[in-house]
Amino acid sequence: MWTILAVxxxxxxxxxxxxxxxxxxRSYGNHMVLxxxxxxxxxxxxxxxxxxxxxxxxxxxxxxxxxxxxNPHGGSSGIWKVKLPAQxxxxxxxxxxxxxxxxxxxxxxxxxxxWFCSGQSNMGFSMNHVFNHTEELNEAAKYSEIRIFNTKxxxxxxxxxxxxxxxxxxxxxxTTLGNFSAVCWLYGKYLYPHIHRPIGLIESAWGGTIxxxxxxxxxxxxxxSTGNRVNRATPNHPSVLWNAMVSPFLPxxxxxxxxxxxxSNAPHADKYAxxxxxxxxxxxxxxxxxxxxxxxxxFPFGFVQLAGxxxxxxxxxxxxxWAQTANYGYVPNAQLPNVFMSVAMDLPDFHxxxxxxxxxxxxxxxxxxVLAARAVAxxxxxxxxxxxxxxxxxxxxxSLTIEFNQGNSPIEVRSDSGFEMCCTYxxxxxxxxxxxxxxxxxxxxxxxxSSIALNITSCTDHGNRIRGVxxxxxxxxxxxxxxxxxxxxxxxxxxPFKHHI
Ligand SMILES: *[C@@H]1O[C@H](CO)[C@@H](O)[C@H](O)[C@H]1NC(C)=O
Ligand SMILES: *[C@@H]1O[C@H](CO)[C@@H](O)[C@H](O)[C@H]1NC(C)=O
Ligand SMILES: *[C@@H]1O[C@H](CO)[C@@H](O)[C@H](O)[C@H]1NC(C)=O
Ligand SMILES: *[C@@H]1O[C@H](CO)[C@@H](O)[C@H](O)[C@H]1NC(C)=O
Ligand SMILES: *[C@@H]1O[C@H](CO)[C@@H](O)[C@H](O)[C@H]1NC(C)=O
Ligand SMILES: *[C@@H]1O[C@H](CO)[C@@H](O)[C@H](O)[C@H]1NC(C)=O
Ligand SMILES: *[C@@H]1O[C@H](CO)[C@@H](O)[C@H](O)[C@H]1NC(C)=O
Numbered sequence: 001m002w003t004i005l006a007v008x009x010x011x012x013x014x015x016x017x018x019x020x021x022x023x024x025x026r027s028y029g030n031h032m033v034l035x036x037x038x039x040x041x042x043x044x045x046x047x048x049x050x051x052x053x054x055x056x057x058x059x060x061x062x063x064x065x066x067x068x069x070x071n072p073h074g075g076s077s078g079i080w081k082v083k084l085p086a087q088x089x090x091x092x093x094x095x096x097x098x099x100x101x102x103x104x105x106x107x108x109x110x111x112x113x114x115w116f117c118s119g120q121s122n123m124g125f126s127m128n129h130v131f132n133h134t135e136e137l138n139e140a141a142k143y144s145e146i147r148i149f150n151t152k153x154x155x156x157x158x159x160x161x162x163x164x165x166x167x168x169x170x171x172x173x174x175t176t177l178g179n180f181s182a183v184c185w186l187y188g189k190y191l192y193p194h195i196h197r198p199i200g201l202i203e204s205a206w207g208g209t210i211x212x213x214x215x216x217x218x219x220x221x222x223x224x225s226t227g228n229r230v231n232r233a234t235p236n237h238p239s240v241l242w243n244a245m246v247s248p249f250l251p252x253x254x255x256x257x258x259x260x261x262x263x264s265n266a267p268h269a270d271k272y273a274x275x276x277x278x279x280x281x282x283x284x285x286x287x288x289x290x291x292x293x294x295x296x297x298x299f300p301f302g303f304v305q306l307a308g309x310x311x312x313x314x315x316x317x318x319x320x321x322w323a324q325t326a327n328y329g330y331v332p333n334a335q336l337p338n339v340f341m342s343v344a345m346d347l348p349d350f351h352x353x354x355x356x357x358x359x360x361x362x363x364x365x366x367x368x369x370v371l372a373a374r375a376v377a378x379x380x381x382x383x384x385x386x387x388x389x390x391x392x393x394x395x396x397x398x399s400l401t402i403e404f405n406q407g408n409s410p411i412e413v414r415s416d417s418g419f420e421m422c423c424t425y426x427x428x429x430x431x432x433x434x435x436x437x438x439x440x441x442x443x444x445x446x447x448x449x450s451s452i453a454l455n456i457t458s459c460t461d462h463g464n465r466i467r468g469v470x471x472x473x474x475x476x477x478x479x480x481x482x483x484x485x486x487x488x489x490x491x492x493x494x495x496p497f498k499h500h501i
Contacts, residue, residue, distance in 0.1 A: 021047060021048050021049075021099075021101030021102050022045065022046070022047040022054065022080070022097060022098065022099050022101045022102050022103065022104050023045050023046050023047075023104050024043070024044075024045040024097070024104055024106060025044050025045050025046070025161075025162050025163075025248070025251075026162050026163040026165070026166050026167065026248070027149070027162075027163060027202075027248060027249055027252055028043065028044075028045070028106055028252075029106055029149075029167075029168055029169045030106050030107045030108055030109075030168075030169065031107075031108045031109075031147050031168075031169040031170060031171055032106065032109055032110075032147060032149070032169040032200060033109075033110045033111070033112050033113075033114055033146075033147045033169075033198045033199060033200025034084070034087070034109060034110070034111050034114070034200070034252075034253070035111070035112075035113065035114045035200075035252075035253035035254060035255060035294070035295075036086070036087050036088065036090065036111035036112050036113065036197060036198075037086035037087055037088045037111075038086055039086065039253050039255075039294050039295070039296070040083045040084055040085065040086045040253065040294050041083070041084045041087065041111065041252075041253050041294070042081065042082070042083050042084075042251050042252055042253050042291050042292065042294055043056065043081070043082050043084060043095070043097070044079060044080060044081035044082070044251050044252075045079070045080055045097065045104065046071075046077040046078065046079060046080070046162075047068040047077070047078050047079075047080050047099055047101055048068075048076075048077060048078060048101060049068055049078065049099070049100065049101060050068050050069065050070055050078045051067060051068060052067070052068045052078075052099045052100055052101065053065055053066075053067060053099060053100075054066045054067070054068060054080040054082070054097055054098070054099045055096075055097065055098050055099070056082050056084070056095065056096070056097050057095070057096045057097075057098075058084070058093050058094075058095055059093050059094055060094070060096070063084060063085060064082050064083075064084065064085070065082075066080050066081065066082045067080070068080050068099065069081075071161060073159070073160075073161045075161065079161075080097070080099075081251060083292060083294060087111040088111075089111065090110050090111050090112060090145070090197060090198050091108075091109055091110045091111055091198075092107075092108045092109060092110055093109045093110075093111075094106070094107050094108075094109070095109055110145060110147065110198035110200075111197075111198065112145070112195075112197040112198030112199050112200065113195060113197060113198075113199055113200070113255040113256075114199075114200040114202065114252070114253065114254045114255050115184070115187065115188065115199065115200070115201055115202070115254070115255055115256055115257070115258060116202045116204065116249065116254050116256070116257045116258075117181055117183065117184030117187070117201060117202065117203050117204070117205065117257075117258050117259075118203075118204045118205055118214065118245075118246070118257065118258075118259055118261070119205050119209075119214075119259050119260040119261035119304075120205065120206065120207055120208060120209045120260070120261045120262075120263060120264055121205075121207030121208060121263075121357075121358060122183065122260045122261075122263070122304065122307070122357075122358060122359075123181055123183055123184065123203070123205035123258075123259070123260040123261065124181060124203070124205040124206060124207050125181065125182050125183065125354070125358055125362065126178065126179045126180060126181065126182060127140075127177045127178055127179075127180055127181075127182045127185055128178045128179065129182070129354060129358075129360060130182045130186075130360050130361070130362050130363070131360045131361055131362075131363070132363070136177075137173075137174035137177055137178060138174060140172040140173055140174060140177045140185075141171070141172065141173045141174070143172050143188075143189055143192065144171050144172075145192070145197075145198040145199070146172055146185075146188045146189065146192055146198065146199045146200075146201065147169050147170065147171060147172075147198070147199075147200050147201070148169070148170050148172055148176065148177065148180050148184075148185065148201050148203070149167060149168070149169045149170075149200070149201070149202045149203065150167060150179065150180055150181075150203045151163065151167060151202065151203060151204040151205075151245050152164070152165040152167055153206050153235070153245070154244040154245060155213075155234060155235040155237070155240035155241060155243070155244050156240060156243040156244040157237070157239075157240060157243065158243060159216075159239075159242075159243045159247045160243055160244050160247055160248050161248065162248050163244075163245075163248045164244060169200075172185070180201075180203060181201075181203040181205060182362040182366075183258070183260055183304065183362050183365055183366055183369075184201050184203050184258065185201065186362055186363055186365075186366030186367070187201075187258055187302075187366045187369055187370055187373075188201045189366075190366055190367050190370040191370050191373060191374075194370070194374055194378070194380070195378060202249065202254075204241075204245045204246060204249070205260075206235055206241060206245070208236070208264055209235055209236060209241060209261070209264060210236050210264045210265050211261060211262070211265050211272065211275050211276065211279060212236070212237075212238045212239070212275070213235055213236050213237060213238065213239065213240050213241040213242070214241050214242050214245075214246065214261070214279065215238070215239060215242055215275060215278070215279045215282065216239055216242045216247075216282055216286065217238070217239055218282055219242075219275070219278045219279045219281075219282035219283075220238055220239065220275075220278075222274065222278040222282075223271060223274035223275050223278055236264075246283070247286075249287075250286055250287055250289075250290035250291070251290045251291055252291065253291045253294040253295050254287060254291075254295050254299065255299065255300070255377075256299045256300035256301065256302065256373075256377055257283065257299065257300075257301050257302070258301075258302040258303065258304075258369060259301065259302070259303040259304070260303065260304040260365075261303075262276075262306050262320050262321075262323075262324060263306060263315075263317075263320075263357055265320060266306070266315045266316035266317050266319070266320040267315065267316045268316075269316050269319035269320040269322065269323040270319075270323070272320055272323040272324070273322075273323035276323065276324060277335065277336055280301050280336055280339065281336065283301075284296075284297055284298060284299055284301070285297060287299065298337050298338045299338065300338045300339075300340065300373065300376060300377030301336075301338060301339050301340075302339070302340045302341070302342070302369050302372060302373055302376075302377065303324065303339070303340075303341055303342070304341070304342045304344050304365055304369065305321050305324050305325060305341055305342065305343050305344055305345065305495065306320055306321050306324070306344065306345070307344035307345065307347055307348060307349075307357075307359050307365070308344070308345045308346060308347060308348030308359070308475070308476040308477060308478065309348060309356050309357050309475045309476050310350060310356045310475060310476055311474055311475050311476050315475060317475040318435075318472070318473040318474065318475070318496060319435060321345065321495075321496050322496065322497075322498060324341070325341060325495060338376060338377070339376070340369070340372035340373060340375070340376040340377065340385070341369075341372060341386075341495075342365055342366075342368035342369035342372060343368065343387060343492065343493050343495045344359075344364075344365050344368070345472055345476075345477055345478075345483065345493070345495075345496060346477070346478050346480065346481050346482065346483040346493045347359055347361050347364050347365060347480060347481070348476045348478075348479070348480065349361060350476065356476070361480075368492065371383060371385045371490070371492075372385040372386070384407035384408055384409055384487060384489065384490045384492075385490070385492075386407065386487075386492060386495075387406075387485070387486060387487050387490070387492035387493045387494045387495060388404035388405065388406040388407075388411045388485050388486070388487055388494040389404060389405045389406075389494070389495070390402050390403070390404055390405075390471075390494070390497055390499065391403050391404060391405045393469065393499050393501060395456075395466065395501065398455060398456055398457045399445065399453045399454065399455065399456065400421070400442075400453070400454045400456050400466075400469060400501075401451055401452070401453045401454075402451060402452050402453075402454070402469070403450060403451040404450055404451065404452075404485070404494065406449075406450055406487050407487060407490070408489070409487040409488050409489035409490055410449035410450065410487075410488050410489075411447065411449060411450060411451075411452075411485055411486065411487065411488065411494075412485075412486045412487070412488035413444070413447050413452065413484060413485060414481075414482050414483065414484060414485075414486055415478065415482055415483065415484045416443055416444045416484065417441075417477075417478070417484060418471050418472045418473075418474075418477050418478065418483060418484045419441070419442050419443070419444065419454055419469065419470075419471055419484070420439040420440060420441055420442065420469070420470050420471075420473060421439070421440055421442045421454070421456055421459055421466055421468070421469050422438055422439055422466065422467040422468035422469070422470070422501075423438065423440050423458075423459035423461075423462035423463050423464065423465065423466055423467070424438050424462070424463045424465050424467055425462075425463035425465065426463075426465065426467075427465065429467075430500075431465075431467050432467065432468070432500065433467055433468055435473075438462070439470065439473070440458060440459065440461075440462055442454045442455060442456055442458060442459075442469075443455050444484075452485070454469070466501050467500065467501060468498065468499060468500050468501055469498075469499050469501060470496075470497065470498040470499070471484070471485075471494065471496055471497050471498075472484075472494075472495075472496035472497075473496060473498065477496065481493075
């Protein structure tokens with residue numbers, strides 16, 4: 001401790017001048033939130049003298065030391081990196097790191113949960129543009145234990161050690177929150193009263209971007225059989241956003257990720273079904289490794305299923321929604337642990353001034369995500385966090401019965417629309433109707449608290465061989481909160497589904 005104080009007395013002025021030879025990586029700064037107990041936060045940064053001892057103190061108590069090593073990614077600067085002891089206290093703390101080269105400090109540091117928010121324009125969609133933005137921004141300052149970091153946009157063809165440009169951690173207020181991700185912010189805001197700890201929110205998003213840009217070379221290699229689509233416009237080259245906007249965060253301990261992306265991949269939903277889980281697994285592995293095991297290797301990963309949009313063209317939204325969820329059974333990504341979903345197909349904004357692909361209601365999107373996060377990411381028992389999920393399809397006579405697992409709540413039928421049957425003259429029992437033909441609208445004849453019955457009589461007009469049923473297979477399947485099937489008590493929609501019969 002005396003060393004720290006002595007060093008500080010001598011070097012604090014040089015730090016103010018920015019002349020100190022030791023520094024933090026750009027993702028660290030005043031007002032930040034570091035991951036709290038039981039995980040240990042990782043701190044890292046740069047220094048020049050390889051082998052030099054670095055002292056780390058929390059509120060002027062030395063808690064650990066480390067040695068400057070050569071940067072494994074190359075470059076002339078060395079790297080220092082430490083794990084702090086697990087912190088149960090939320091702070092605020094002052095953290096000093098010092099060496100023979102000087103001192104660097106970060107002030108007003110809290111410990112809590114760090115969430116990383118990524119994707120394309122619907123994740124980037126800012127608080128200035130949401131419904132009720134004036135009220136939302138005016139009350140932002142009440143949430144002083146939620147801190148935000150907005151990553152500057154940058155691309156790179158090689159994996160970067162640090163962010164390319166400086167950015168800041170901010171306390172939320174009507175200025176700093178205005179250009180911050182609405183889904184990310186509202187997620188933190190709704191989660192906060194349930195977890196009783198500070199929340200760090202990192203936005204790293206870019207409109208119009210494809211999943212390939214956010215995937216490392218290793219993740220892309222998992223799906224080579226399907227090829228990688230490379231869109232010529234920057235930033236849609238493989239891995240360029242992974243390299244510049246994800247990779248620099250890897251050493252920092254995080255709690256989880258939320259993701260809202262897929263519109264730009266909708267024409268290639270089949271590939272997405274491979275690419276999305278490959279990316280999730282790869283991000284988990286790399287965050288885990290780079291934090292020396294502190295970020296959980298199966299950290300929670302939440303995502304928003306594509307929202308309702310106009311029906312003008314067939315951009316492949318239904319297939320992309322299916323790729324986001326259903327290749328793994330009816331439970332979202334059941335193949336991967338700790339993945340959760342917010343269904344948004346019934347939250348369209350057909351007249352959004354930002355285009356119908358950018359709905360302004362991010363509040364419902366985020367509150368559905370938080371409900372699922374409480375159950376999946378925080379282990380809260382007894383929550384009905386999913387809409388009704390179809391479990392059994394039974395044909396008898398002129399009727400198809402669909403039974404749902406609807407948790408503890410009965411199903412609520414809000415409309416009769418959205419069901420279609422695949423009816424065909426083809427005799428092959430494995431025949432799959434193409435997305436755009438041989439599907440005919442069918443109607444509901446009855447429903448109970450856990451099932452519905454569809455009238456399939458009209459199939460006889462189209463070949464009489466029933467090969468499937470699907471639900472909500474449109475870009476914008478319904479008006480706001482008026483799709484057909486909901487959980488009565490949790491107000492959550494049944495997700496779209498497709499089933500071969
Ligand atoms: C990355 O490589 C591609 C293809 O070689 C090139 O077109 C693009 O400009 C490069 N991007 C950056 C950020 O260097
Ligand atoms: C919000 O915080 C920023 C950064 O601390 C500050 O510059 C700005 O004046 C604040 N705005 C309001 C409205 O308080
Ligand atoms: C967002 O606004 C803050 C405060 O006005 C500013 O410092 C920051 O550079 C902006 N960030 C982006 C990504 O535009
Ligand atoms: C990682 O997360 C899983 C799933 O929540 C949990 O069971 C496991 O205990 C966690 N591992 C560590 C090391 O915290
Ligand atoms: C906007 O505020 C009104 C009035 O409080 C509320 O009824 C409505 O649900 C809010 N809209 C959203 C999207 O949260
Ligand atoms: C089923 O649909 C057929 C015509 O498609 C109609 O004649 C019949 O009345 C319907 N049955 C029920 C139970 O609604
Ligand atoms: C899209 O098409 C479906 C089926 O025809 C219809 O139920 C839905 O209302 C349409 N959506 C819009 C926004 O027109």
